[in-house]
Amino acid sequence: METPLIVTDFLEQARTHFADEEAIVGAAGDRFTYAEFGERVDRFSAALQERGVEKGDRVAVLDPNTHYHLEAAYGAMQIGAIFTPLNYRLTPDDYEYILNDAGVTAIYADHEYAEKVDAVRDSVPTETFVTNDVGAVEAAGADAGDWESFDEALEEAGTEFDRPEMSEDEIITINYTSGTTGDPKGVCRTHRTETIHAYLMSIYHEITDDDVYLWTLPMFHVNGWGHIYAVTGMGAKHVCTRGVDAETVVETIREEDVSFLCAAPTVLNQLIDYYESEGHPEMTGARDVRVTTAGSAPPEATIRAVEDEFGWYLKHLYGATETGPLITISDTKRLIDEETRFDVKKRQGMGVLGTDVRVVDEDGEDVPRDDSTIGEVVVRGNQVMEKYWNKPEETEEAFNDRLEGYYHMGDLATVDENGMIALRDRKKDIIISGGENISSIELEDVLFDHPDVGDVAVIPAPSEEWGETPKAFVVPANGDPDDPPVAAEELTEFTRERLASYKTVRRVEFVEELPKTATGKIQKYELRQEEWEDEEQMIGQG
Template sequence: MQTPLTVMDFLDRAELVYGDRVGLVDEPVQPADSWGEVTYRRMAQLARAQAAGLDRLGVGPGERVAVVSHNSARLMTSLYGVSGHSRVLVPVNFRLKAEEVAYIVEQSGASVLLVDPELDEALAGVPVKHRFVLGAESDAQLYDFDREPVRHRISESDTATINYTSGTTARPKGVQLTHRNIWLNAVLMGLHFGAGDRDVYLHTLPMFHANGWGLPFVLTGLGAQHVVLRKVDGAEILRRVERHGVTFLCGAPAVATAVLDAAADWDGPVPGRDRVRIIVAGAPPPTSVVQRIESELGWEFMQIYGLTETSPVVTVNRGRAEWDALPPAERAERLVQAGSPALGSQVRVDGQGEVLVRSNTVLEGYWKQPDETAAALKGGWFHTGDGGTLTDGYLAISDRKKDVIITGGENVSSIEVEDCLYGHPAVAEVAVIGVPDRKWGETVKALVVLKDGQSADEAALIAHCKQRLAGYKAPTSVEFRDSLPRTTTGKLQKFRLREPYWAGRAREVN
């Protein structure tokens, strides 16, 4: 027997087995009026009512519903009320400008746009057939409790969500993730990281980003509790960990750093010691951050590597029994690797150093971009665009291929230089890029944000690197900044950092 794997499997089980359990604790200060505590039975009722509301609007199977929202109970429920009832959810990065959101709405063909109240004015000019500002008033229009929704047949190969990439290219591409992609990714996340019904998960990760890495699905299906955090703040994360008994959270290295900074000023024992596990992804974290998470917080550090196009899990890294007795620095060096292939994933590195992936979690395609799809899936493998090495079953990401700096014929990984600079006590943030150089073709430049109250000059930071790296890898210049541009998920937007240095040139390589 074979039955289709669909996203509704997760909420259906939660309603059946854990119906009376509080499954979702909404952000208490939502501008859209908080839903407060929501049981799994109520969450399933809300999802059905949302689907019935879309029926009433005339939004049919396969139509796209876009939502631009910070983390909220309404956004999470839409994963089921929209995708679980034959439509396609388009979760949009809430930091995008109006013209960028308008492009996504138009390119996806969305007929419905749901907007966070905080973004109402900024996105007022985005054209769409049906527009709703999330809140108590629109709830009455969007949720129809008086009728049962039409349950259209869903195939596991149907598109469930279209997730637009974070904008490292001129125009984001719409990644089509199927019900099968999402289902298998979610189960793999739960399996590799030991999720269960005793877990309390804090949504520090934006739900729009690769559908919250699949955790809103698997943790729902297992009956865990979700605690919604609207905006990342290190001290508030610690408060929620203490108040709700949080056991599990995720984020980019910047999130981990925010927690570490807050912990330094925390009055009393840091909450969650020997209980919390944190998954970090989005960029390879500095080894110093890994050590501090495990020693200062007493939290278990774990890592995944993946992309929106892979739902996102590709590799996983969690401490092995063989590593338990290792010194902290050596253990951190093992954990900072991207990890080993997730169950069912095949990973290899081609002759040009690019990481290739074959898996059931790989995207169906880019929405209405057949040429881009064909290029990404050439040869039956997904081409990640990342450079890396695979040793003894463990993948290490060296850089985005375009972020490798070639100076005097030598390849320099910007990540390696960044990790070195993070080891300097005065450095809070750093981005390393290649800039044009008449003699060497391009040369290494570091853009640095210093910690509050700390000081360092260019010469000191260059000397710090030269003591620890081959001379050609050390920056030839350092520029100090107040901040560095990042995506919502904490990824450095190096294409923006490079632009002024390469302006007027045909290509960003010399």
């Protein structure tokens, strides 16, 4: 028998079997059962349809990790609208581009971030603007009546709406990610890809109905790595937050008896600093805690602190927005013992179920399992994206560069005798700082606009706090690196004023010239080699 894989079935499963169980602890302390959560979702679905939103329309959600985000996401998807989560750290110009690129019909924006959307509302196609605090948005400068109240819309809407027929191959979410160029790319994911990825997360994160999941991972980030689906479908509990504060995280873990969370290496480092500064407080409630980190591996010292000091169990996964993200995991228990656990957990790991992960050379041939020959990571699996929204050429290249039919990760890695991969370098011009993708080309374009910059190259530099941080090698316009016409601090401020804060160039080095090929192409590899010569690998724990 074959039945379609539809993402809204995760909520229906929880409503059927766990209606009276607590579903959500809101960031402000609100508590909802699955029955109450489901009713609010139904009301938002009805409210969207009353405002003309139809199947296939894009509905954007700009929100930190609150219950409104979950309600808006499921409310949109129940009517077949395409859920489009937005990174709340972007600038108004970024939102203008994305809302136009996706053709967004309606947006729900948290009151702290609605001002950025309001600034560009006259230049986007969006017609419906909803927030969770109209008064706060109007106090920030919005015209009265321009924004509707989320809660009032729910009260007026009722629970009846038309649920359309949906196919598992239809796009249900678009996640925007920074590319190697300045414009973000919309990663299109179908009901099928999201569902299968959520199944994988449920398996490899060992999610059960009595889990209590703490939202430190942004919900906008690859739909919270699929946990908006997996945690819901299993009938587990969501504990929401409005950002990451180490003291609040630890207190919440104890008070809510949290059993599972995800955290970038930078968040783990914040928690370690708190643990040390506060005299080694208790880091768990009554239950054991599992934590997953992603991307480049955390250092051994971080793993040791989390597992030996906190008493948590750490898993390390790898992937990208385009892949769900889960494609590999290092939690291979047969290979882990006290002597090997750090070596194993620092690797990106081996492919998960139903996922073909390979490391190939420039001819598309698999590199040997010698843990020294470097190739590019490519992947094929049911959790991999459908395409980039409105970008057929980029889609074609992403799936057919070295090896036809595989998504190309842009990361360079080796493979050991057990088939476990380890990242060694990055092929794409992407910096991953604190879990956020930053385009080095975008930063270079901004710096080139400064009249005192003659030439520039931006690369990732190692950072203890963020894993990687943007560093600019600048040839000053006067050609004299010892007496440049502009200070490094001025260039940092120049980028801060024009880009999202996390994209700011943190380090600047003035140089007489940049290394180039005979044809004039900048050899960033040489710059990275020099910058990372004291590190084990040319890729950070970002």
